[in-house]
Each structure stands twice: as structure tokens, then as C-alpha cells.
Amino acid sequence: xxxxxxxxxxxxxxxxxxxxxxxxxxxxxxxxxxxxxxxxxxxxxxxxxxxxxxxxxxxxxxxxxxxxxxxxxxxxxxxxxxxxxxxxxxxxxxxxxxxxxxxxxxxxxxxxxxxxxxxxxxxxxxxxxxxxxxxxxxxxxxxxxxxxxxxxxxxxxxxxxxxxxxxxxxxxxxxxxxxxxxxxxxxxxxxxxxxxxxxxxxxxxxxxxxxxxxxxxxxxxxxxxxxxxxxxxxxxxxxxxxxxxxxxxxxxxxxxxxxxxxxxxxxxxxxxxxxxxxxxxxxxxxxxxxxxxxxxxxxxxxxxxxxxxxxxxxxxxxxxxxxxxxxxxxxxxxxxxxxxxxxxxxxxxxxxxxxxxxxxxxxxxxxxxxxxxxxxxxxxxxxxxxxxxxxxxxxxxxxxxxxxxxxxxxxxxxxxxxxxxxxxxxxxxxxxxxxxxxxxxxxxxxxxxxxxxxxxxxxxxxxxxxxxxxxxxxxxxxxxxxxxxxxxxxxxxxxxxxxxxxxxxxxxxxxxxxxxxxxxxxxxxxxxxxxxxxxxxxxxxxxxxxxxxxxxxxxxxxxxxxxxxxxxxxxxxxxxxxxxxxxxxxxxxxxxxxxxxxxxx
Amino acid sequence: xxxxxxxxxxxxxxxxxxxxxxxxxxxxxxxxxxxxxxxxxxxxxxxxxxxxxxxxxxxxxxxxxxxxxxxxxxxxxxxxxxxxxxxxxxxxxxxxxxxxxxxxxxxxxxxxxxxxxxxxxxxxxxxxxxxxxxxxxxxxxxxxxxxxxxxxxxxxxxxxxxxxxxxxxxxxxxxxxxxxxxxxxxxxxxxxxxxxxxxxxxxxxxxxxxxxxxxxxxxxxxxxxxxxxxxxxxxxxxxxxxxxxxxxxxxxxxxxxxxxxxxxxxxxxxxxxxxxxx
Numbered sequence: 001x002x003x004x005x006x007x008x009x010x011x012x013x014x015x016x017x018x019x020x021x022x023x024x025x026x027x028x029x030x031x032x033x034x035x036x037x038x039x040x041x042x043x044x045x046x047x048x049x050x051x052x053x054x055x056x057x058x059x060x061x062x063x064x065x066x067x068x069x070x071x072x073x074x075x076x077x078x079x080x081x082x083x084x085x086x087x088x089x090x091x092x093x094x095x096x097x098x099x100x101x102x103x104x105x106x107x108x109x110x111x112x113x114x115x116x117x118x119x120x121x122x123x124x125x126x127x128x129x130x131x132x133x134x135x136x137x138x139x140x141x142x143x144x145x146x147x148x149x150x151x152x153x154x155x156x157x158x159x160x161x162x163x164x165x166x167x168x169x170x171x172x173x174x175x176x177x178x179x180x181x182x183x184x185x186x187x188x189x190x191x192x193x194x195x196x197x198x199x200x201x202x203x204x205x206x207x208x209x210x211x212x213x214x215x216x217x218x219x220x221x222x223x224x225x226x227x228x229x230x231x232x233x234x235x236x237x238x239x240x241x242x243x244x245x246x247x248x249x250x251x252x253x254x255x256x257x258x259x260x261x262x263x264x265x266x267x268x269x270x271x272x273x274x275x276x277x278x279x280x281x282x283x284x285x286x287x288x289x290x291x292x293x294x295x296x297x298x299x300x301x302x303x304x305x306x307x308x309x310x311x312x313x314x315x316x317x318x319x320x321x322x323x324x325x326x327x328x329x330x331x332x333x334x335x336x337x338x339x340x341x342x343x344x345x346x347x348x349x350x351x352x353x354x355x356x357x358x359x360x361x362x363x364x365x366x367x368x369x370x371x372x373x374x375x376x377x378x379x380x381x382x383x384x385x386x387x388x389x390x391x392x393x394x395x396x397x398x399x400x401x402x403x404x405x406x407x408x409x410x411x412x413x414x415x416x417x418x419x420x421x422x423x424x425x426x427x428x429x430x431x432x433x434x435x436x437x438x439x440x441x442x443x444x445x446x447x448x449x450x451x452x453x454x455x456x457x458x459x460x461x462x463x464x465x466x467x468x469x470x471x472x473x474x475x476x477x478x479x480x481x482x483x484x485x486x487x488x489x490x491x492x493x494x495x496x497x498x499x500x501x502x503x504x505x506x507x508x509x510x511x512x513x514x515x516x517x518x519x520x521x522x523x524x525x526x527x528x529x530x531x532x533x534x535x536x537x538x539x540x541x542x543x544x545x546x547x548x549x550x551x552x553x554x555x556x557x558x559x560x561x562x563x564x565x566x567x568x569x570x571x572x573x574x575x576x577x578x579x580x581x582x583x584x585x586x587x588x589x590x591x592x593x594x595x596x597x598x599x600x601x
Numbered sequence: 602x603x604x605x606x607x608x609x610x611x612x613x614x615x616x617x618x619x620x621x622x623x624x625x626x627x628x629x630x631x632x633x634x635x636x637x638x639x640x641x642x643x644x645x646x647x648x649x650x651x652x653x654x655x656x657x658x659x660x661x662x663x664x665x666x667x668x669x670x671x672x673x674x675x676x677x678x679x680x681x682x683x684x685x686x687x688x689x690x691x692x693x694x695x696x697x698x699x700x701x702x703x704x705x706x707x708x709x710x711x712x713x714x715x716x717x718x719x720x721x722x723x724x725x726x727x728x729x730x731x732x733x734x735x736x737x738x739x740x741x742x743x744x745x746x747x748x749x750x751x752x753x754x755x756x757x758x759x760x761x762x763x764x765x766x767x768x769x770x771x772x773x774x775x776x777x778x779x780x781x782x783x784x785x786x787x788x789x790x791x792x793x794x795x796x797x798x799x800x801x802x803x804x805x806x807x808x809x810x811x812x813x814x815x816x817x818x819x820x821x822x823x824x825x826x827x828x829x830x831x832x833x834x835x836x837x838x839x840x841x842x843x844x845x846x847x848x849x850x851x852x853x854x855x856x857x858x859x860x861x862x863x864x865x866x867x868x869x870x871x872x873x874x875x876x877x878x879x
Contacts, residue, residue, distance in 0.1 A: 102830050106777070107776070111848065111849075164837075398792050403822050404792045405818065406814055465796060
């Protein structure tokens, strides 16, 4: 039967990575378990699923980077089983992967872009034209003679796109290609890719953990345990009530809308989700329904931490990297209060990591100082003798800490820091178990090799290795990056528990949404300088945010539209504050409408 | 991910295999010519021993530096890491060579005039070697061009089934990843330091042990990177050297030949001078 030449058809495909004979008797773990998907030519499809669900394997099967154990894959009428078509199919499908550093082959930018077409045997001068055109398309043409390592993360991903475009593909697959980028570069990157799709008629497949990103697509496929469990338009998919089962959740604005629907005993339909305007209109309609009940437990403005109880003071800190002429940090001063969660927010390369590296004396201050206030007096990062004490008091977890695990067992890895402290075995054991419990690692996981754990577990094991020292201050650099929605949720739950048990937390993030929900105060950094410090409610007011030129969290942007509509209907409406958790914000809105409605009556 | 060059104060002085982007006569010269010239200078550096010819060679190397537009700062970064080794070689030679007139003697230590001159030559040779490698190869030639040159020069070996293309590809990838892995090492060390690791103090054994805990995650992550890179290369249809074209194919121009002959002549001149002075 001839297959449709306008479709990518994956039919009953199974695939397993462990093919070695050792697994005798045991059935090998299937990465794909009889998956069937069909994707239209020229469409824009998102593949969603939890970590380890088989999304990336599906992408690899389509690009014939892996050959299915069973089942059939036909790309635009060409069967991948046909050896004669192998290179033809692969050369028309390109992938951009998550880690920019691990997909750049060339040292110079134009050399890297040329790598693909060179492999295809494209002769000069066509090769030169393709490379130049691809670089112009992504806006890196002026940089063509520069080193690839000199590019920023976002630019490196654009370079990867150029490398793909130079191969003149029909299909472009983005495998979590935006996961390591900050929101600005993310938007830029997606806009670029979508423009390329329009211009070149590409079939675009994107694998992502970002639900709002998935909204930009025509179609969503949910993959779970190696099967495609749901397929549909974004509206159809986000109507589902059991997304959580697949480690997913709704995009922020839908989350908020569904909460309002729940509080007003109404139902949302697919048509409502079609666009922001229709959604706002139907939400207004719901809120104007007679007999609206005021919700219980309307969140009150957040509790304040004590302004005077300072645990760490950063004083006039400046830092210049050797060999650089610009200041990575420029006269940064901030007091961190005991028991708060302080968010440090800014774009990549603004100095966030440099700042936190000073907090436990990994970098020694060139100018200024960092003082830690402990029960036993003050510790100064300038003072070499205090270094060990500082590092016990301030735990620092860098980004992707799981890449730094090295011991045979998780238990031993967590113990690493303790071994340097001359504690007896018994004390050590208690501390280790305590730390493991805090991050939710079981006894079995403690005794297994760190390399056997899943991504989220590894990250938590690495965190336990820092928590075991019982630091009063915990500094976390992007603790949730690369995790699926469920993993992120879990991570922030742990952070909240740590805060509740008295740990002061410094949280570095470029995700405004999460920073707004999880932080008591936020410190905005731009070009090595502090731009503003305040509570999320203070900073994320439209006027202030505009002045500071920061993006508001998605929930605030969406809710503001609804608030404007409501203000026109109820001129006297009075909202009690801003909340950044979609559920809480929904309550605030419903509560305000109730009170305004009562006043009207 | 931090960008290379952003967060690596501890390891930023690794300049081995670093390319220095600039436009100069030597940058533009065919890498094959540069490789052959490098061979010529290697021989010259190790043959000469007369102070006069060494001075002349220093002059030639200085001319090369100028034609490659290498700044004193870059030169210093290249030479600096090698100075302890050069010093070590110098001292070993000074103390072990017993021929010649004794200048100074104390217990078992004897310093002779011949010893000093030999030792100085040894140390100078090492430094010349490093500078030549940098000027002719690493600083002025991108890793990909370098591997192109080796592939082209060793192409005849492919006839006897030596995997020339594969070897040159391996080399260029290794060079491309040096800065990435240096940044990674720095990151791992910082993470372990913040968990109480101390690489600077303690006994020698302890220091070595400390570095082992750095090496394990570094190896693991290198394997992971290798894996991902292999998939990425596969996805970009890499299938060995067969049928591959080149964006910038190596082209030998008359200027390249001229540069080659000129510098080769200079080297011959130095060697001849050296022999005539003996």
C-alpha cells in the first residue's frame, strides 16, 4: 500500500536501548512501546511528555538516528526501511538538540554551518551560497569568522539552526532546544524558527516542557511510557483534566481560567480557549453570572520577613574577570534577611552566577565584601581563615548539579562534604539520612549508584550533598531547569519545605513566573548592577515593570487584561493585591467581583 | 551553561590549542605549508648550538611573530605555563653536567661554564619550540584547518588503509572541546570547593586524591558529551571522509609557496651559519 506522500507516519514502533543479552529473562525496558503518530507535511507539532517518556527517542526514529526494533516509519512516502532511501531521508530532516555545546563541531562559525552540507557533498560555489544564506537567515552573518565558543547560549542555538537550514531540510526537529535559554532568547529563537518555517515551508516538530510554548503549535502529541496517548489541537489537549498523570500541566493562563471556572461553577469549552480574547470574554461572562459565591481563604498579602534580622550582607561588591575589561559585578549591595526566599533574576550573562559564587567565598571579593552573620559572630569572605566556616554556613548548588556526582553510591556522594569535617560515623549517618529525607530520596536510592537514578532524582541527590552540611543559607542556581512540569513542582515544594524549616534561600532564576510565585523578595540584576529589589507584588506592577523594563510574569499579564475588562463593568471594583499563583489569583479576582457585585446590589 | 571565557579564572590561562583570530600573512598561509615549515624549524631548533645562530633564530622567530600579528600579551600567555619546566630543565642540566671549567663548587654541587651554556641552550630550545608551535600552528590555524592539512599531507597513507580522515576529525574535535572541558573542570572544582574540598593545602597525596574526585565527573560528562556529539554529527549526515566537500578547500597559491620558501631558506641559513661557526 503506498503511503501518503504528505505525511510522516510512525506506525506501531517499538524500540529499546538495552539490546545486550544480559537482560535475559527480563523484558528490556522499552523506550518506545508500539507508538503510532502521524504528522502532516508543513504542520507545527509539539510533542509533550514527562522526562523519560520517549519523546526524544521518537524524534530520533523520525530522523533515522535510531532504527526501530519493530514497526514502520514512512517519511513523506519514503519508507525508512529502504536502505537506498536512508541518506535521502536523513538529509531532509534536521535536529537541534538541547545542549548547544554538544552539537557544535566547528571552531569557527562558518565552518560549523558548512559541516552538514559538506557531508552531503555539496560542491562550491553552491556550498558557499548555502552557508552565507543560512547565516543571514539567522542573523549571524557578521559573526561568520568568529569563534563558536565566543557566542552566547541563544546565539549558539541560532547557529545550530543555521547549520540545519544549510542542509535545506523539509523537517526540523527541536529537541528541548530552548530548555537552556533565558526567556528573551527563547522568544527570539522561537520567533526565528517560526519565521523560517513560513518562508521555507518546513514541517516543524518541537519537543518541550514549556506548556505555553506548546500553545504556539497547530497540534500536540502527548507521549507517555513509550506510547502516544493523546493527540489533538492545543485547545483539545488543554481541556483534558488528567494532564498531571502524564507529568504535564496547563499553560499558566488556562490554569487560571479553569480555576475561575471552578470557583464560579462554570464550564470552559474548547472555543473559549481558542484565543486570548475569547477566553477573556467568557471569563467575564462567568464572573457576571448571578449568585456568585465568594471563595474561602482568599489569600492575604504575604507575610513580611523581619527587615532587621539580616543573615548575609553583600557590600559594594565589584568583580572583573581576568582578561576582561567590563565589570561582571558593579558595586552590588544587598542584605539577605533570615528565613526569606530571595530571588535573583536577570538574563543570562548579567552576573547572577558571579554574584552567588561570592556568597560562599568561591570567588574572593576584589572590591567590597560579603559578611555572613552567624550565632558565633560575623564571617567575612575577605578573610581566608573564615572560608571553611563560610562554606558550612552557606550551601551552594550550581546549575545542573547532577553532572557533578562521582561516588559509587548516592550515600557516599552525599557524605563527601562531611568526610572533610571529622565527624564520627554515627553522626554522619544521621545527617545523611536527614538530608536524604528532606529531598525525598528513599533508602533504596541511597544505596544505588547515582548514575542509575532518573534526572530529577539525580538533581535531588546532588542537593542532598549540600544540605547535609546543614547550611543556614542555601543558594540555588536554576534548581528547576530541564525538569518537566511535575519535576519542577516537586523541586519548588522541597524549596518551600526547606524555607519553612528555617533555611534562608537564595534562588537564581530567569523564569519570572516561578520567581514571582516562590520568592519573598526579588532582586533584579542587569549588566552586573542591581536594578531593583522588592517583593514580587511591588515589582510586578505594570508601571514599575515598565520603568524597569522587565517582563511581567505571564499570569500578571493575562490577569491584567481581565482586570481591565472588569474595571469597565464595575468602576468601584477593588482587588486586594496581586497574586502570582494562578489559583490564588483566581480567588482574588472572584472575591473582588463578589464584593463589587454586592455593592452594586 | 556558562560561556567559555566567562567563568574560568582558574583555567583561563590554558592557551594550548587556542586559536587567535586575526588577519595576517601567516593566518592566511596554507596550513600544509605551515606544517612543513614547522617540521623544518623543529629540526633547526634542535640542531643549532652556537650562541650567534641562536640569536639569529630568535630574530627570525621575532619576524614570524610580527607577520602573524601576535601581541606580546598573547605570546606571554603561551610561554608563561612553560617557564617552570624550562627552569627545571635548566637547573637539572646545570647541576649534572660536570665537564668544562668549574666556576663554583660546594659539596656535591659543581657548576661549570660548559654546564651553564648547555643548560641555557636546552631551556631556550624548549621555549623556541613552544613559540614555534604556537606561531606556525595553533595560534594561526583553526583546528579544522589543521586537521585538513594533516589529512591532505598524510593522504597517501590512506592507500595502506590508515584511517587518515577519521584521525584528523578526531584531532579537530579534541581541539574544539578543550575550552569546553576546561570550563567544565572549573565548574566541577567550584562545586566541590563549595562542599568543602580543598585543592591547595594538605599533603601531596591528599592533593592528588582531591583531583581524582574532579576527574571522575569530568570523565562521565565527557562520555555524555561524546555521545550527544556523535548523535548530532550523525543527524548532520556525517559518514566519514568519502564524498565530502569543503567550504574552504585548501588551495596552494604562489604566495604560500613564496612564504614557505622564504622561511625555509631562513632556517637553512641559520643552520649553515651554525655549522660554519663550529
